[in-house]
Amino acid sequence: MFKNQQIAKDVYYVGVNDRQKHKFENMLPLPYGVSYNSYLIVDKKTALVDTVDISLGDIFISKIQSQLEGKTLDYLIINHMEPDHSGSMSLLRKYYPEMKIVGNSKTLSMVEGFYGVEENTLEIKDGETLSLGTHKLHFHFTPMVHWPETMMTYDETEKILFSGDAFGCFGTLDGTVLDTELNVDRYWDEMIRYYANIVGKYGSAVQKALKKLTPLDINIICSTHGPVWKEYIAEVVDMYDQLSRYRTQEGVVIVYGSMYGNTELMAETVAQGLAEGGIKNIIIHNVSKSDASDIIRDIFKYRGLIIGSPTYCNELYPEVESLLRKIEIRGVKNHVFGCFGSYTWASAAVKRLTTFVETMKWVSADVTVDEKQGLKTENYNSCLELGRQVAVLAKKTIEEIEHCV
């Protein structure tokens, strides 16, 4: 009964939308949902590229059955083993027991580890080809984008790159899967959020993958999440290139923790200094209210970061400390920094923030502001000056910033 959307000759979209899940990986909110994309190639031999999350396995199987019309499924190609894509493998095997599972050695080891499957597998090597008849598939290993087994499959016949998570984003596909038929505006920030939070640690692996893919003539990118890219291929590839090199836009993110409003008032004042310094993109996050994934997205997007924290139990405010770990883990580069804090009887927050920026090897403003109890005139003016100094730094080019470090 399903009318699957055709992507190219013999190639059909059989993925699903998830509008139920609240948090991806039980961590990242899904305000616009998420799609798990899967693609079916119906040639002399039939091949499915990736599966979907098991929560939608039944509808997924029905879509495949509708398209195959009684034909068997010869191959399941696995570009990525994370269970949002491999989760329906065991269910699929019940319907198509002869199906061969195609993957690299790391993939097949995970197939056994996650699902206990050892038989009916086909191990392929980097650069190897699999012919389905008309369609010739080339396998390109792209390890650590963002798991060790990740690879991409290139259909030389239709010039389609099945890219796994790469170039994917959060957000369901409403009525159609093609970027040519969608208003894609809402996907850009969700692509940055996806990249920053999930792939962000692996910038150098993404750069290697992009270089490896450069010789390919690509007409269509079929990712495992979000739209099928035809019209915006240059934009999504450029976005991945910029993000993986930690290239940022002019703008400053202020993140603060505050229990009673004193540190918050400092944040507002620093923002005023930034605006006086000519910064138009000023994003302020209350660390206790904004979701961490949105904060990380904006840090990947903008060049400047200013963090403010009260001292709490002679440490940083815990939510701010948690954010620092998220930034450190991702090895975020090419940023300019400023910090401020407040305390009631003993100061610790600003010291920790100063150590943090040394670890990150970012360029830092000369001014730091550390206020005892309520904000007073001298430090009010220092907050303005902190904003103005970071504004000057954030207007530098990436090359100038790299030169300063």
Ligand code: FEO
């Ligand atoms: Fe969409 Fe890495 O899983």
